[in-house]
Amino acid sequence: MWLNTLLLALRSIRRNLLRSFLTILGIVIGVSAVITMVTVGNGATLAVQNQISGLGTNLLQIRPGQRMGPGGSGASAPAFKESDGDVIAAQVAGVAAVAPEARSGVTLVANGRNWTSSVIGSTNAWLTTGNWKLADGREFSDDELRAGGAVCLIGSTVQRELFGTTSATGGQLRVKAMSCEVIGTLQSKGQGAFGNDQDDMVLMPIKTLQRRITGHTRVNTLLVSMSEGSDAKSVTASLTQLLRERRKLAETDEDNFNVLDTKQLAETLSGTTKILTMLLGAVAAVSLLVGGIGIMNIMLVSVTERTREIGLRLAIGALEREVLLQFLIEAVVLAALGGLIGIVLATGASIGLSALMNVPYQFNLSVNLLSFLFSAAIGVLFGFFPARRAARLNPIDALRHE
Numbered sequence: 001m002w003l004n005t006l007l008l009a010l011r012s013i014r015r016n017l018l019r020s021f022l023t024i025l026g027i028v029i030g031v032s033a034v035i036t037m038v039t040v041g042n043g044a045t046l047a048v049q050n051q052i053s054g055l056g057t058n059l060l061q062i063r064p065g066q067r068m069g070p071g072g073s074g075a076s077a078p079a080f081k082e083s084d085g086d087v088i089a090a091q092v093a094g095v096a097a098v099a100p101e102a103r104s105g106v107t108l109v110a111n112g113r114n115w116t117s118s119v120i121g122s123t124n125a126w127l128t129t130g131n132w133k134l135a136d137g138r139e140f141s142d143d144e145l146r147a148g149g150a151v152c153l154i155g156s157t158v159q160r161e162l163f164g165t166t167s168a169t170g171g172q173l174r175v176k177a178m179s180c181e182v183i184g185t186l187q188s189k190g191q192g193a194f195g196n197d198q199d200d201m202v203l204m205p206i207k208t209l210q211r212r213i214t215g216h217t218r219v220n221t222l223l224v225s226m227s228e229g230s231d232a233k234s235v236t237a238s239l240t241q242l243l244r245e246r247r248k249l250a251e252t253d254e255d256n257f258n259v260l261d262t263k264q265l266a267e268t269l270s271g272t273t274k275i276l277t278m279l280l281g282a283v284a285a286v287s288l289l290v291g292g293i294g295i296m297n298i299m300l301v302s303v304t305e306r307t308r309e310i311g312l313r314l315a316i317g318a319l320e321r322e323v324l325l326q327f328l329i330e331a332v333v334l335a336a337l338g339g340l341i342g343i344v345l346a347t348g349a350s351i352g353l354s355a356l357m358n359v360p361y362q363f364n365l366s367v368n369l370l371s372f373l374f375s376a377a378i379g380v381l382f383g384f385f386p387a388r389r390a391a392r393l394n395p396i397d398a399l400r401h402e
Helices: 002-015 018-051 082-091 125-129 142-147 156-163 206-214 232-246 260-307 308-314 320-359 363-391 395-400
Strands: 059-064 095-110 113-123 133-139 153-154 172-174 179-187 200-203 219-228 257-261
Touching: 002 018, 002 320, 018 260, 018 320, 059 232, 059 260, 082 095, 082 219, 095 125, 095 156, 095 206, 095 363, 113 125, 113 156, 113 206, 113 308, 125 219, 133 320, 142 206, 156 179, 172 200, 172 206, 172 260, 179 206, 200 206, 219 232, 232 257, 232 363, 257 308, 260 320, 260 395, 320 363
Parallel strands: 113 200, 153 179
Antiparallel strands: 059 219, 059 257, 095 113, 095 172, 095 219, 133 179, 153 200, 172 179
8 A cells, every 4th residue: 555655646746847847846945045055054054163272272362561452452461581481390290382473463484485484483382282293304302492593393384475386495595684484384274263374373482582583582372282181270270370470560550471272172163153153054954844845835736726536535435544645755855855855955065065164074974864854754744734734635525626
C-alpha cells in the first residue's frame, strides 16, 4: 500500500511539474537561506577565533590608559619602561614570556622602492608572545639587543613590496635615515582580527628603535604570554598589583593602565557572531513557514481539481486513510524535494560566499539534516488539512462535482 500510494503521489506531481516547482519554491528559498546563513556565520566565528588566537598564545596585552579604545585616557597615562617587563617576568607566577613593544610609522626604502609601514621595537620574546615563526634567517643576538644593533626582521608584505621574489635576508633596508641589515623574514599571518595586515611590519631591537627612530624610551605595550594551564584571573591580579606598586598608585587611585585578555576577547566576539548567526537563521526560517502555506494552498486546489477522482476511489472501496495518506505523502514529497534542492543550492552559495568573505567553509551535517527534516515536517503540518479534507469527501457528492 505504501509503495502504491507513493507512486500515485509522484505521478500527480509529475503531471504538473511547473506548478509543483512553484509550490516548493518557498521551501527551496527557506532551506537554502537558513543553511547558508548558519554555515557562513559559523565560518565567520571560526575566522574570528583563528585571528584572535593569531595574536598570541594565552596573551595579555597591557597598555597605558584606564580603558581600551577612543577616550581611554592613554595620552595622559605614563608609558611603561622596558624594566617593567623584566620585573613582571621575574616576579609574576604563570608568565612564560614578556615582550615590551614600541611602534612607529615610517617610510622604508630598499632596491629603489619605498613603502610606508609600521616599525616595531621589541625583543625575541615578541616572537614567542605573538606566535611568530621565522620563514628565513635568524633571531636577534644578545649583543644586538643590548647594543641596539642595526638589524631587523621583516614581514611578508614588506618582503613582497620592497624585495619582490628575491630573498631579503642579508639585504639592506633604510628606515628613515638609518640603514639596517635584514637578518630574517617572518612567516605570513595574513589579516588580523581587526582587519589590519599583520605582515606589514618591521621588527628591530627595542633599543635600536628608541635611539635611532623615536628618540625616547617609552614603551607603548607590554605583551605577556601565560604558561599553559595558568589561571588568567590570578595572573591578571598579580600583574595589576605589581604594576600599581611600580607606578606608585594609592589605594584610592584608579588603574592608569588596562589589561586585555585576548582569549576573553575571542570568546566575546565569537559569542556575538553566534548570536547574529542564530538571529539571521531564525529570520530566514520564516520563509519556510511561507513555503508551507504555499504547499497547503496548492494542495487545497489539487483536492478541488481531483474531487471526482477522489469520489471514484472512495466509491470503489478505497479507505479514508488511504486517500488521506495519498495526499499527505504528496505534500511531504513536495516539501522534502524542496529541502533537497535547497541543500544543494545552499552548499554552492556557502562555498562561494565563504571564498568571497575569506572565511573557512565548514560543512555542518546537523544543520543540513535538521533543515531537511524540518522541510519534511512542514509538508506534514501544512499538508494534513488538505489531505483530511480530501479523505472526508462524500463519494456521491464528489462524483457529482463538475
